[in-house]
Amino acid sequence: MFSPSVDNLVAQLTRLPGVGTRTAQRLAFHLLRATKDEANALSAAIAEVKERVRFCRECGNLTEEEVCSICLDARRDHALVCVVEQPADLISIERTAEYRGLYHVLGGALSPLDGVEPEHLRIDELVRRVSANGIEEVVLATNPNMTGEATAAYLADRLRGKARVTRLASGLPVGGDLEYADEVTLGRALSGRREM
């Protein structure tokens, strides 16, 4: 519509999550107005991230070293491992400041319909890690949806007898009103109720 290179930039931006054509055009024009240095800084940052960031050898988290800073942190509890689907989930749990153990990033959730089988996730690595490193408790923090629950059930089975396995509680979002809760979530909250 504009020029082949602008069209290409818009097309590349549209591939980003949450970016539609309109937003992509706005971003493209912003970059066209920016100085050459500003624009190059962005493209260099993208190139650097792709060059330097890789998966931690131990836990699968993103890192620029062989082993990530969480795995290297001696103040953390190395007998406790929290299993998440994606690095973004790890960041959410870190933000709670409630958890002081290590992590294991699976890289997704089991979904036979989509062709995601156990060998496509970092599951064997988890089982080996639990057996070899004296891990006492594994917290399953996969998503509370069908694929996440199926993954948690599969992992609980694989880890039976190797460590204590726990699952994140599921229930009502804090700060919301009961009247807006859906039946499934409310039902889970009821069956997981606790003594006060």
Place this chain on the structure above:
Amino acid sequence: MGRTYRTEAVVLRSFRLGEADRVLHLYTLDRGRVGAVAKGIRRTKSRFGARLEPLSHVELFLHQGSGELGTITGVDLIDSHHAAREDPYRLGVGLIGLEAMLRLFTEQEANARAFGALTRFLELLDGAEPHETPPQLDPLGLSFQLKLLWLSGYLPHLTSCADCGSTAELAGYSPTAGGAVCSGCSAGAIALSQQGLTGMDSLLRRPLAEAASAGLAERAAREALRVVTSSYEHHGGFRLRTVPA
């Protein structure tokens, strides 16, 4: 600018779209197969909550605009089938059933019998007893798939030789002939035991609710699975990903 309609539906499949949305593949009572977007559903405070997970039987309000995908504007839960979703064995059977539905009923065209079979299958699955054998050999799952084949017009003919018509003892199953074949016509066919033949026949004749009590032996279940699998391959050119090869 499009219109909103209301229909009963079962969620067959769900995958992530963009930052917080999901695309749902639905089988609806009124329009058959429909695709729709559930906006914001992945946010923890979404008003859809957990009502639109696969296997859920719901009543939906769908807005159909000009695009191919509709938008879900409201949902009431009829049955979440969480008992089926939360047990790994039942979930395994359920996913096979959902994939069979996805592959066999791809048209936006109402089929009340297929919808009825699907909702009945899910109701029965909630109470299904987990077996020692893998989910693909479950009698309810096999019965459901044989019935879907029948509703799609691919019913395997099992009472006489599908090739020469002979009612002599049947010995195999030939997808090209469309059913069981006698020993004279069984070149290239899948071998079937008497047990397998009577097992499949009783799964086809009985209602879904009686599949579990049909007394299907493991050998018969394996043969029924082979017949179902080869019917899919022959008529639809597909294999189910939820059934390990």
